Amino acid sequence: MTISTNKAKTVTEAVNTRSTARAYLDKPVPQDILDELFETARRTPSGGNLQPWNVHVLTGEALNGFRAEVIGKLMQGKTEGDTYPAYPSPLWEPMRTWRHKLGEDMYALLGIPRDDKPARMMQVGQNFNFFGAPVGILVTIDKRMDAPQFIDIGIYLQTVMLLAREQGLHTAPQGAWRAFPDTVKKHTSHPDAQQILVGMSMGYADPDKPVNDLRSDRAELSELVNFHT
Numbered sequence: 361m362t363i364s365t366n367k368a369k370t371v372t373e374a375v376n377t378r379s380t381a382r383a384y385l386d387k388p389v390p391q392d393i394l395d396e397l398f399e400t401a402r403r404t405p406s407g408g409n410l411q412p413w414n415v416h417v418l419t420g421e422a423l424n425g426f427r428a429e430v431i432g433k434l435m436q437g438k439t440e441g442d443t444y445p446a447y448p449s450p451l452w453e454p455m456r457t458w459r460h461k462l463g464e465d466m467y468a469l470l471g472i473p474r475d476d477k478p479a480r481m482m483q484v485g486q487n488f489n490f491f492g493a494p495v496g497i498l499v500t501i502d503k504r505m506d507a508p509q510f511i512d513i514g515i516y517l518q519t520v521m522l523l524a525r526e527q528g529l530h531t532a533p534q535g536a537w538r539a540f541p542d543t544v545k546k547h548t549s550h551p552d553a554q555q556i557l558v559g560m561s562m563g564y565a566d567p568d569k570p571v572n573d574l575r576s577d578r579a580e581l582s583e584l585v586n587f588h589t
């Protein structure tokens with residue numbers, strides 16, 4: 361399914377046309393669009409109105425300097441130790457299968473076979489180029505915060521992702537950035553009390569890149585939602 365580059369007109373359309381975009385056009389996002397989007401996203405609700413998100417939006421030289429340093433470290437085989445593990449380990453069913461299927465569907469679209477580990481690693485490495493997006497977002501959180509505030513930040517991310525669709529933009533939420541807490545700190549100057557929780561690529565999705573055709577599966581409604589009447 362080809363990724364929609366239209367501007368979403370309704371919330372339903374924004375939800376239905378949002379997908380994780382992993383290839384972007386080399387086209388900057390005007391600053392006034394970013395200003396409006398992040399201004400509106402301030403309305404995100406949070407428990408106790410704590411607003412626990414600290415948001416760093418990188419563009420231009422700041423973005424290029426940051427990703428160049430991260431990619432340089434990756435080339436030397438250096439990472440910095442994840443701030444939080446991405447998933448429980450070991451992962452159980454059915455989540456284990458869902459995760460596996462996502463990867464297989466993505467590599468199939470890219471024509472990368474199972475045994476081509478270097479090509480698969482190169483694709484994973486695209487995370488650290490923000491998939492070529494012109495906007496890189498890093499969200500840091502105070503280390504004293506816990507699960508309820510992680511929910512708040514998830515809501516914030518979705519608010520940003522849906523507002524992006526209204527502007528014809530696409531996004532990729534990225535836990536991958538937890539692998540570079542030191543470089544994130546260096547480039548954002550966030551306080552010692554905080555650490556990286558999640559990042560996000562944002563820009564105009566490239567509709568000609570097969571990776572953006574990925575329409576990830578979802579469980580059936582009856583598997584996820586119980587209506588008690």
Ligand SMILES: Cc1cc2nc3c(=O)[nH]c(=O)nc-3n(C[C@H](O)[C@H](O)[C@H](O)COP(=O)(O)O)c2cc1C
Pocket residue numbers: 378379380381382462487532533534535536537558574575576
């Ligand atoms: C909090 C969060 C972190 C994610 N981290 C990554 C990531 O590091 N790299 C990546 O390629 N996708 C990442 N994703 C994208 C998920 O794989 C994707 O949302 C999921 O497979 C559903 O697909 P869709 O977003 O295209 O609907 C992340 C998504 C979320 C919500």
